[in-house]
Each structure stands twice: as C-alpha cells, then as structure tokens.
Amino acid sequence: MVEKINHHKVHENKTGIVVLLTAVAMVTEILFGYWTQSMALLADGYHMASHVLAIGLAWVAYFFSRKYAESSKYSFNKEKLLSLSGYTSAILLLIIAVMMAFESIARLKNPVEINFKDAIWVAIIGLIVNIISAIILHHKKEESDLNIRSAYLHVLADALTSIMAITALTLGLYFNLFALDAITGIISSIVITKWALGLIKNAGKNIIEFSKNPSI
Numbered sequence: 001m002v003e004k005i006n007h008h009k010v011h012e013n014k015t016g017i018v019v020l021l022t023a024v025a026m027v028t029e030i031l032f033g034y035w036t037q038s039m040a041l042l043a044d045g046y047h048m049a050s051h052v053l054a055i056g057l058a059w060v061a062y063f064f065s066r067k068y069a070e071s072s073k074y075s076f077n078k079e080k081l082l083s084l085s086g087y088t089s090a091i092l093l094l095i096i097a098v099m100m101a102f103e104s105i106a107r108l109k110n111p112v113e114i115n116f117k118d119a120i121w122v123a124i125i126g127l128i129v130n131i132i133s134a135i136i137l138h139h140k141k142e143e144s145d146l147n148i149r150s151a152y153l154h155v156l157a158d159a160l161t162s163i164m165a166i167t168a169l170t171l172g173l174y175f176n177l178f179a180l181d182a183i184t185g186i187i188s189s190i191v192i193t194k195w196a197l198g199l200i201k202n203a204g205k206n207i208i209e210f211s212k213n214p215s216i
Helices: 002-036 041-068 079-109 114-138 146-175 179-207
Strands: none
Touching: 002 041, 002 079, 002 114, 002 146, 041 079, 079 146, 079 179, 114 146, 146 179
C-alpha cells in the first residue's frame, strides 16, 4: 500500500510539471495565433487548453488521493477516485476528437487559406513540448493506473496531431494543398477516438468493479 502511495506521489509531481508545460505552450499558441491572425494556431491553442484541463484533473485526483490517504476523518476508495478521473478525462478526449472531426469535415468542404509557415513553427514547438511531457509521464507498467494512463494518452494524442499537422502543413506549403490539413484532422480524430473508447471501457470496469466470474 505504501509503495502504491509513493507511485501516486511520483505521478502527482509528473502531472503537475506537464500541466505547467502544456499551459505555457497553450498561452503561446493562442497569443501567437491572435498576433498572426492564424485560425489554425488559435484552434490548436484552444485544443491544447482542453488538454490542460484534462491533465489538470488528473493532477487534482492525485493531490486529493494523497491528502486523504491516511485521514481518520474521511474514507474513500482512492483507486476508484483515480479511475473516475481517468474516465472523465477520457470523455473529454472523446469530445475533443468528435469536435476535431466535425471541424475537419467542414474545412474539407469549405477550405480556408492557411498561414503555413507560422503554423508549422508553432506546431513544431507544440511537438517539442509534447515529447518532453511524454518523457516525463512515461512510467513502468507495474506503476501504472488509469489516471496516469489517461494523462499520458492526452499527451500522445497531442503529439500525434502535431506530427500529422507538421507533415500536412509542410506538404500543403510546397504543393498548395489546403485539403491535407482537414484530412489529417479526420485521421487524427479517428485514432484519438479509439484510444478514448478503450480508456473509458477500462476505467468504467474498474469503477463498477466489473469482472468475469471465475466459476463460469
């Protein structure tokens, strides 16, 4: 039990650092988006804001889990709190994916002019932040829980969209193909949806203590 609490403390510190990193990147993208009047950068910045909220939720879950771990006044199932946080975070991730899909389809039907060069540079900065965050949140399998897993998936989802965005924007810059940006958004939303549904399923099972009856 003590070892598990120690893991939670480590995860709490990790998620706290990542929240700060992501928040700085978010503010940079939004401010830069307004300055360059680039809707692509603004959209990416507000998309990152949703991840700040989700990963922040993971940090809050670890904080309260640790704070009341040995409380004599209050008692609750700490593992279920972390699973609930992971479940909520996964739903946010799913909502983000659906919004990305609708926006990408709309852009595919009605292409808009994109400031490719500025968008590429900011996407690269976002990718660097995501790589650093992924390294920080990386953990051993035996130290994993659904809360740290959800935070890790949020970072990977951002990294995936950054890589695909950089590729699409670069090709769009050289070949003047605005549709690539929208297609990339659709593909990314499908992959993220798959991750989110898997996390929702696993966290949900843990919350309701769903398991197969060994006698059957």
